Amino acid sequence: MVWKILSIFAAACLGASCxxxxxxxxxxxxxxxxxxxxxxxxKAAQESxxxxxxxLVAKKTALEAVxxxxxxQKEETVKxxxxxxxKEVSHGIIKGNLDQxxxxxxAVEKQxxxxxxxxxxxxxxxxxxxxxxxAEAAVANQTQRLAAAQEAYTSLVASxxxxxxxxxxxxxxxxxxxxxxxxxxxxxxxxxxxxxxxxSGGVFANADLEVKRGKDVIAKIKVKNVEQYGSIAELIxxxxxAGQAIRTGDTVVASAQVATxxxxxxxxxxxxPAAVPAAPAPxxxxxxxSSDPFGAxxxxxAxxxxSSDPFGAxxxxxAxxxAxxxxSSDPFGAxxxxxxxAxxxxxxxxxxxxDPFGAxxxxKP
Numbered sequence: 001m002v003w004k005i006l007s008i009f010a011a012a013c014l015g016a017s018c019x020x021x022x023x024x025x026x027x028x029x030x031x032x033x034x035x036x037x038x039x040x041x042x043k044a045a046q047e048s049x050x051x052x053x054x055x056l057v058a059k060k061t062a063l064e065a066v067x068x069x070x071x072x073q074k075e076e077t078v079k080x081x082x083x084x085x086x087k088e089v090s091h092g093i094i095k096g097n098l099d100q101x102x103x104x105x106x107a108v109e110k111q112x113x114x115x116x117x118x119x120x121x122x123x124x125x126x127x128x129x130x131x132x133x134x135a136e137a138a139v140a141n142q143t144q145r146l147a148a149a150q151e152a153y154t155s156l157v158a159s160x161x162x163x164x165x166x167x168x169x170x171x172x173x174x175x176x177x178x179x180x181x182x183x184x185x186x187x188x189x190x191x192x193x194x195x196x197x198x199x200s201g202g203v204f205a206n207a208d209l210e211v212k213r214g215k216d217v218i219a220k221i222k223v224k225n226v227e228q229y230g231s232i233a234e235l236i237x238x239x240x241x242a243g244q245a246i247r248t249g250d251t252v253v254a255s256a257q258v259a260t261x262x263x264x265x266x267x268x269x270x271x272x273p274a275a276v277p278a279a280p281a282p283x284x285x286x287x288x289x290s291s292d293p294f295g296a297x298x299x300x301x302a303x304x305x306x307s308s309d310p311f312g313a314x315x316x317x318x319a320x321x322x323a324x325x326x327x328s329s330d331p332f333g334a335x336x337x338x339x340x341x342a343x344x345x346x347x348x349x350x351x352x353x354x355d356p357f358g359a360x361x362x363x364k365p
Contacts, residue, residue: 173204182196183196184196186247192234198228205225207222211252
């Protein structure tokens with residue numbers, strides 16, 4: 001009887017061990033699946049990090065190219081300013097020669113009235129008139145060349161201002177007010193969207209944008225990563241309208257309100273450089289470009305001051321001349337200090353084998 005009880009107890013223990021063995025096999029398979037998913041996520045994250053580092057290098061290269069272009073524009077502006085000053089000096093000399101010729105013609109005409117060798121005086125008058133015509137033609141030619149130089153200088157200044165504005169907006173992360181884009185894809189589980197435009201379409205990192213459907217703003221987003229033909233933006237918490245969801249094809253525009261970074265305290269590291277002080281007012285002996293182009297010639301050896309404005313307006317009567325910026329100073333002003341970039345917000349860990357940083361969509365033709 002005892003052996004039967006022991007046999008039944010041994011059979012029960014064997015069945016229990018078989019069940020636990022089968023259960024452990026199933027848990028081991030699930031654990032291996034989780035390990036495989038974790039490795040796949042780690043590999044995808046490493047690839048995304050590599051792509052981000054390559055994009056950062058490309059952005060730094062583009063910034064260096066823009067800075068080199070800006071330096072070249074500055075040098076060209078200085079050269080044009082020197083050429084304008086040289087034209088002013090040449091123009092003044094020619095006007096002085098013209099005034100001298102006119103005085104000689106007046107003297108000859110007076111001699112004719114007083115009588116004398118009429119034939120000889122007529123010959124001298126004809127020669128002086130010819131010289132006067134040549135001098136007037138030279139003055140007209142110099143005036144045209146000066147006008148062309150002024151027009152080239154104005155165009156260069158406008159181009160430089162446009163480059164400065166684009167660089168400043170890029171540093172502050174502010175896109176053009178007329179900027180528009182489309183939502184290529186939305187990931188609600190990570191609260192970020194992929195846009196169909198990148199830095200080639202006017203997108204900057206840390207730019208504040210709005211997602212619109214029709215005329216209604218349904219959400220606000222902030223750009224985190226920018227590629228050439230695409231960008232990734234993060235949904236600003238609490239900005240999604242109630243009952244709304246971002247969809248593929250929604251319109252993205254510039255944000256109506258952009259947060260302005262506070263001005264740095266004076267005397268601390270990272271402050272923007274102080275503005276270049278204005279040069280002292282030009283001396284009365286230096287003629288300005290806005291003076292009468294047919295006035296009296298400058299005294300010998302007196303050249304226009306380098307600090308005078310060659311394109312400034314004529315001063316008002318009885319008013320003291322305003323101080324003009326020195327030609328040797330930086331015509332582009334001090335560049336604003338770049339705002340500190342916000343660190344990209346992290347997302348909560350969620351088990352998923354999909355790559356949240358997939359490749360940007362191909363550019364539209």
